[in-house]
Amino acid sequence: MYVLTADQRGSRTGRDLVPDILADGSPSGLLRPFERTAGDEVQAVFDSPAGLALVAIDLASSGDWSVGIGIGDIETPLPPSTRAGRGAAFIDARTAVEDAKRNRWHLCIVGESSWCASAQTAARLLLDVLTDRTDAGHEAVSLVAQGLTQSAAATRLGISPQAMSLRLQHARWDIEPSARALFTDLLTVANIGVDA
Template sequence: MFVLTVDQRASRSDRDRVPDVLERYASARTVRPFDRTAGDEIQAVFDAADEVAAIAVDLAVTGGWSVGVGIGDVDLPLPAATRAGRGRAFEAAREAVETAKHDRRRIRVVGASDWAPHAQTAAAVLVDILASRSDAGCAAVDLMRTGVTQARAAQTLGITPQAMSARLAAAGWDLEQPAEDLLIRLLTEADAS
């Protein structure tokens, strides 16, 4: 099981962004939905590695959150309120979010499995790829995600195909999906062992 604990950064000098996250991920595939645990911190329980990976990386890339992914058992039956949950995954998520506060990428993965540190590395690589993207790189990647060819995307952006290729390379477009697949696989392995 995966527990995602997320703490808003610089919350004393910023507005409360917890309601935004609660709304944004209201339809996420969770075992227990996001719940405010205290102040500017929220928590959710997942059983799907792909869902927790996507949300954790997305929140870390925004730069406004410290993100902790805990992997392990949870005490069953889970209570209705996420914040009342207990078990090793909850403890690991607490450790992860506290460590993430001091990590430049603001994301940490913690679990007892030997696969957890590898999942941490994959998460860090993916966050680095996405967080370092320029606005021009984001625009290029967004167009490619619509399924158009590179030539068509270049035409839409008013640039040459060579410039489009350079933008995609600088944006890490070729590494994003393999890094995401690797993270999901490693989280799955960490949860299974």
């Protein structure tokens, strides 16, 4: 099982972003929804890694959140309220979010499986790709991700196809899908508990 705890960064000087997360719908694999646990912190429980991976990377790459993922057992039956949950995954998520506050990626993964370290490394490499992108790179990747051809995206941006190709290359857009898949796969293995 997966528990994600996220703590808003710089909440004393910015607006409260917790309501945005609470209103953001239900990502796939969400077993218990995000709830405010204390102040500017939220927590959710996932039973599958795909939605978790997407949410964790989006939160950490925004620069607004420190993200901790705990992987392990939880006490069942799981109560209706997320914050009433108990078990190793909840404890590990708390440890992870505290560690995440002290590193440049603002994301940590903690659990019993040695595969947690591999999942964390994959997430951090993906975060390096995403946070290193320029605004122009994000815009170019977004258009191609929406299904536009590179030529059509270039036309929309008012740039040449060659310039579009360079933007995408510098944004490292071609590695992002496989990096996301790797992160999701490693979360799966870490949850199964198979150790090398």
